[in-house]
Amino acid sequence: MKSYLNAVRAVIWKDLTAEWRTRENLSAMLVFALLVILIFNFALELDIQAQESLSAGVLWATFIFAGTIGLNRSMAVEKDRGCLDGMLLAPVDRSVIYFGKAIGNLIFMLLVEIIVLPVYSFLYQVPVFQPGFLLVVLLGSIGYVAVGTLLATMVIQVRTRDILLPILLFPLTLPVIIAAVKASQGFLQMVPLDDIAAWLNLLIVYDLIFTSVSFMVFDYVVEE
Amino acid sequence: MTKKPLMLLILDGLSGIMVLVAAGLVFFYAPVEVMMGMVQKVFYFHVATAWVGMLGFMVAAIAGILYLRKGTQLWDITGYAAVEISVIFFLTAIILGSIWARPIWNTWWTWEPRLTTAAIVELIYAAYLLLRKGVDDPERRARFSAIYAIFGFFSVPITFISIRLLRTIHPIVIGNAEAAASGGFNMDSPMKLTFFFSLAAFSVFFADLLWHRVRLGKLQGEVEQLRIDS
Numbered sequence: 217m218k219s220y221l222n223a224v225r226a227v228i229w230k231d232l233t234a235e236w237r238t239r240e241n242l243s244a245m246l247v248f249a250l251l252v253i254l255i256f257n258f259a260l261e262l263d264i265q266a267q268e269s270l271s272a273g274v275l276w277a278t279f280i281f282a283g284t285i286g287l288n289r290s291m292a293v294e295k296d297r298g299c300l301d302g303m304l305l306a307p308v309d310r311s312v313i314y315f316g317k318a319i320g321n322l323i324f325m326l327l328v329e330i331i332v333l334p335v336y337s338f339l340y341q342v343p344v345f346q347p348g349f350l351l352v353v354l355l356g357s358i359g360y361v362a363v364g365t366l367l368a369t370m371v372i373q374v375r376t377r378d379i380l381l382p383i384l385l386f387p388l389t390l391p392v393i394i395a396a397v398k399a400s401q402g403f404l405q406m407v408p409l410d411d412i413a414a415w416l417n418l419l420i421v422y423d424l425i426f427t428s429v430s431f432m433v434f435d436y437v438v439e440e
Numbered sequence: 441m442t443k444k445p446l447m448l449l450i451l452d453g454l455s456g457i458m459v460l461v462a463a464g465l466v467f468f469y470a471p472v473e474v475m476m477g478m479v480q481k482v483f484y485f486h487v488a489t490a491w492v493g494m495l496g497f498m499v500a501a502i503a504g505i506l507y508l509r510k511g512t513q514l515w516d517i518t519g520y521a522a523v524e525i526s527v528i529f530f531l532t533a534i535i536l537g538s539i540w541a542r543p544i545w546n547t548w549w550t551w552e553p554r555l556t557t558a559a560i561v562e563l564i565y566a567a568y569l570l571l572r573k574g575v576d577d578p579e580r581r582a583r584f585s586a587i588y589a590i591f592g593f594f595s596v597p598i599t600f601i602s603i604r605l606l607r608t609i610h611p612i613v614i615g616n617a618e619a620a621a622s623g624g625f626n627m628d629s630p631m632k633l634t635f636f637f638s639l640a641a642f643s644v645f646f647a648d649l650l651w652h653r654v655r656l657g658k659l660q661g662e663v664e665q666l667r668i669d670s
Binding site (some may be wrong): 363366370373374375376377380383384386387388390391394418421422425426429433436437439 | 570586590592599
């Protein structure tokens with residue numbers, strides 16, 4: 217168990233170090249996320265009245281789009297430079313690679329969210345800093361990244377890889393998006409916790425099921 | 441070239457007759473519903489096609505699991521065949537539902553959760569077909585589509601649960617008197633007979649199509665093999 221965790225940590229550490237040297241992926245995700253918010257600002261005429269009901273949706277659409285860029289990039293790098301084959305040769309269980317990459321991707325997504333949320337809060341005076349809301353952001357990101365990492369590993373081995381990831385990922389993660397938007401909206405509009413609890417449960421159940429299924433089938437994705 | 445099996449011929453005939461009889465029951469046997477009139481008759485095939493759609497997606501997921509375990513090509517062909525057929529049937533169900541909804545709910549489409557779920561399910565399996573098109577290596581294609589079919593099938597019930605959480609106007613037809621206000625109704629026995637016969641007829645029809653499509657897939661494989669050998 218200890219060596220397993222060490223191996224997972226090694227994969228995460230490798231990703232973080234590589235990212236720290238170039239900061240390509242993070243900066244691309246971040247600038248893209250801010251651009252999406254800018255587009256929504258004009259497309260939906262986000263003023264103080266409108267943002268009350270729209271904020272949750274705008275934020276999650278932003279996270280999802282930025283997340284797709286990050287996922288695609290993080291796996292494409294592995295494939296292009298033959299790094300994935302190297303990792304597969306390592307004498308560890310293959311699920312180590314899955315968890316390492318997934319946690320790495322989660323960290324990137326959370327970093328982007330940590331920067332985007334204050335900016336959004338500053339622009340539209342939305343009270344995003346409440347523990348409940350932040351929990352929803354965490355749970356939603358976990359579900360999205362759990363499925364996204366597996367599918368991204370699949371997509372990089374496919375001919376049409378540049379276009380396929382969002383097409384495969386969005387319909388599968390719609391339960392996460394619906395539940396996350398509804399729960400975030402609930403917290404932003406100060407709805408009593410009882411009304412939000414069902415959505416939180418749905419998020420937790422989704423995270424558990426899809427992390428386990430991904431863990432079980434990951435071997436087949438990287439098999440040669 | 442293998443000869444067409446006798447059982448398949450019988451199944452062809454049986455499914456043809458059953459679908460015809462089902463149509464006959466719908467038009468001549470089942471009574472006209474009091475509140476909704478003739479348009480309610482679309483219900484029998486609407487539910488039957490939706491049922492076949494879900495059945496096919498389930499077959500695809502099971503075939504996916506079996507493929508990953510056994511690695512036999514037959515399961516890959518079965519999964520692909522089931523999805524291909526079900527995508528068409530499910531689309532038919534959505535269109536029939538629209539035809540029913542227009543006079544009853546006064547709109548072709550509403551973003552009601554169950555309709556939304558149906559649209560999502562259709563998109564998941566459209567993505568499945570796109571995924572298959574994108575992979576050239578047959579073995580890898582089989583593996584990836586098996587995995588995606590399993591994922592798709594797991595996400596359907598979770599998407600469906602969200603219905604219970606949001607308010608819904610879609611009628612729950614069987615065993616619910618309260619639903620009458622939103623276009624639900626209680627079925628009397630000729631209606632029930634017609635309903636269950638339509639379900640059976642379409643299930644047999646599905647089995648028949650699936651068998652044909654699997655057979656076609658096998659022949660396709662043989663042709664490919666011959667081309668490589670020559």
